[in-house]
Amino acid sequence: MGLIQVVVTLLIIGLLVKPVGVYLVKVFDYEPTRLDRIFGPIERFIYRLIGVREKETMGWKKYVFALLISNFVMLMLLYIVFRVQKYLPLNPDGIDNMPAALAFNTAASFITNTNWQAYSGENSLSYLSQMIAITFPMFTSAATGFAVAIAFIRGLVARQDNLGNFYVDLVRSITRIFLPLSFIVALFLVFQGVPQTLHGAADATTIEGAKQTITRGPVAALESIKHIGTNGGGYFGTNAAHPFENPTPLTNFIHILCLMLLPTALVYAFGVMIKNKRQGWTVFAAMGIMFLTFLTIVFIAEYNGTPALSALGIHGNMEGKEVRFGISESALFTAVTTAATTGSVNTMHDSLTPIGGLVPLAEMMLNNVFGGKGVGLLNGLLYVILSVFICGLMVGRTPEFLGKKIESKEIKLASIAILTHPAIILVPTAIAFSRPEAIASILNQGYHGVSEVLYAFTSGGANNGSAFAGLTANTNFYNMAIGLVMLFGRYISMIAMLAIAGSLATKRSVAATVGTFRTDTPLFTVILIVIILVVGALTFFPTLALGPIAEHLGMFQ
Template identity: 80%
Template sequence: MSTGIVQIAITLLIIILLIKPAGSYLVNVFNYEKTKLDKVFGPIEKVLYRIMGVHENERMGWKQYVMALLLSNFVMTMLMYAVLRLQKYLPFNPDGIDNMPSALAFNTAASFITNTNWQAYSGENGLSYLSQMLAITFPMFTSAATGLVAAIAFIRGLTAQKDNLGNFYVDLIRSLTRVFLPLSLLVALFLVFQGAPQTLDGAQTATSMEGAQQVITRGLVASLESIKHIGTNGGGYFGMNASHPFENPTPLTNLVHILCMMFIPTALVYAFGVMIKNKRQGWTVFATMAAIFLIMLATVFFAEYKGTPALQTLGISGNMEGKEVRFGYSESALFTTVTTAATTGSVNNMHDSLTPIGGLVPLAQMMLNNVFGGDGVGLMNGLLYVILTVFICGLMVGRTPEFLGKKIEGKEIKLASIALLAHPVIIMVPTAIAFLRPESMASILNAGSHGISEVLYAFTSGAANNGSAFAGLSANTNFYNMAIGLVMLFGRYVSIIALLAVAGSLATKRMAPATIGTFRTDSPLFALILFVIIVVIGALTFFPALALGPIAEQLSMWK
């Protein structure tokens, strides 16, 4: 146990040390000022702007920004769907993979354009190499970039003096050329060095020691794994995801995967403080997110360390079901917490095999959807709760709520409420429908409370754009492919549109100077209030569903 705690502490320390330099780099990328980076990336970007017909100095209001975001994502979705439906006839298919069925292709295209990366198929058996590159790896870059630039635009709206959120296409290109491509190249090279495959050759047939023939699938694994984690994408080249030795060969690659998942979400909170010229505000939001993260980590760690009553009766210490021995329960618990805090969805252990309380942690983090969160959108959801907290506190003291010197009024609260309420609606309603349909009930492999958790987890994962799953649910059916696909689309775009509308509204408001009566939002007191409001709203919204699933399952074990 002590060794596991030390490993976790070292990993968290490295994450903390990376926050400031990474955050400062993000500010340099998106502040539109001349920097030394222009000499390296500027010529490439200018060529891309010319090809796209983009005017680098043109600025967009929030409606233009949203329309550009939606249009580009729609075009990419259609391209991905076409590739998946026609992969049998396209090149780079040495293993002769057949075309993907229509419902599954819709689900997969929706999944990867929304940064969810939910997989109702096994990658090595369901995709050609061209599909892995164009329909999987390519949108891993663009979906991560879309989320990141949406957050940058939101931050600009908080401090702007007019409806000017920047230029979506410029932001997108800069995020790709200066953030995701360089980082992914470095990480991919390291993964190849550690043993991850990176080849266009087909599967290899090997003879085992017993004389049996074994087909070993390989492909462009390292390049997918790098952006998968840096872009908080999730998914996996293989069905076993990051527990597969080709995706995660060594303890060092496991460490790098964790660092990559937390790299941008944590750094962006610091960048937020720098961009609004109030670092204390950034650290206040960071402290709240970090407190929830540490509580969740401690919960799943001790739940897996203690195991179940049945294991304790047998004298077995710890729950190792569904876990790689080379990682143990400590690294599995850390990976579980990180992948659902950063809404990545990559797994190095099977979440379906966690103890009930251990399984509650990834569910709870996806339901909150603001514990650092995915690239960009996690910060936006966190700031959504900041705005709600400011509004509630303002009502309590009888003052007009203000955040960063701008008044929070009815329009902003209505838009924030849409983003807040959409999340539980698209989780609870489809979950209820699933239990009313006989064909969807047939996909549940476990009865009772655990079966409820499996279905609830699937729709929560889709709504939070996470992509991890409880493996006991056979989700590759027309109902689940269509339902989860729609949930992923609503979960992604409803909140982005609503929050960019909030940013556009705030951008047109005058800055009010701080007075002695101004409620400070960059203090430890505010961090505590924010923490309580996030927990209370999350508990009131989702506790009944959790009570039927993991909580009921845990109580049944104590009988």
């Protein structure tokens, strides 16, 4: 039954890829559609309010500047809200201000679509903070990722440095995609029992007669955009394992559906926008094969359990999992949330088997198995460019992608983006093991402790936000270190990709010839997967060997 549930869920996701992808193309095509009657007046009001000229276009440098300045201003506003929330309204439970390092970490986390939480939401944030400084940036960060991905796609097919308008892309993403979908999902979650209220905590009496304080708040609104926008930050500390966030198997299915809906559809939209659907399906196939492989590994690992459990006659690893969902839905959620770089969890990853825990780590390290809003597609296309370059060298031709020559400038920029990811993960991990206060935060020593620290920085670098939970991350060192990793992981790759888009946009298209290496074939799908896995293995395998792999081998000693 568990396997059937997984297959049915994936089939439904697959059926929605094309229609949702077509809708995304209509949103960002800038051509008049019937959608303008509904959303046009709202958007024009917003443009007038913020002083944006809707028809103004931007080159890649102007697009980058608009992205960075808007995100910086929002980052500062989030930080201020966290630091003074005690004195602001909508704080019925009297939550105190956040400490400076934690406020920086949280602001960086939510502006970058990471949603790493070194705090427990129900105890650390007022209702106003949950709405303004948590839910609001969940919309803008997801829209920012979408805007950058769409701008890059435009650069691939453009004939001049015109990537669109960042502010228009941002607004249209929110008004036409995230707000409508989030509203529908939030209503459904309320129907299923997720709280949505501004009243304070409720006092209740248990069956045994004891008094209990039950935290509540505007949970459904946050939960909807949390998954639609691949954000992942939970209202409660236990995230989607909490019955107020994820009360029923049906809400669990909706969460998974929302996690994968837009990342998968965007890959199809990419093929439509470049007028080469075969190319889109080629990239989709590579991502899909890797996802199914990782899902199979974690599914089998958790069902097999460990030798110690088997010796006790226990079949399967239920530690850290909700009995409402079981092993199959927990394994699926684990693979989906790290494939879509969301970070929402319905099971504690720290309690996965060593090989089961290797799966979310590997997906975040690759960071291109569908990925989060826009960023997953961007990282996938980075490896497409790298694959084209390597194949071009093999056959002695100047590499080409979609009729544009890939030259030294593009490869240098792609290399910067690709190498930044492991650098911001491995270097801070090594530093953490050299600092006594950082080592003291590790609750589990040995191989598992290595995995806990490595997971924390991998999650920050991949803008994922999930955690192994065996690490006390709310310290000045981890708050500052992971905060910086999240910022570098988000913006360096975005800047590099927009620079590549600007460079390709100004290049003359080259007609395909007999000697042109095609990138829309099953052969290229295999090549792309091999290069992604080889680069990932060469970069991260030594560290993985010290963590989950060594822990797995140690179980049989």
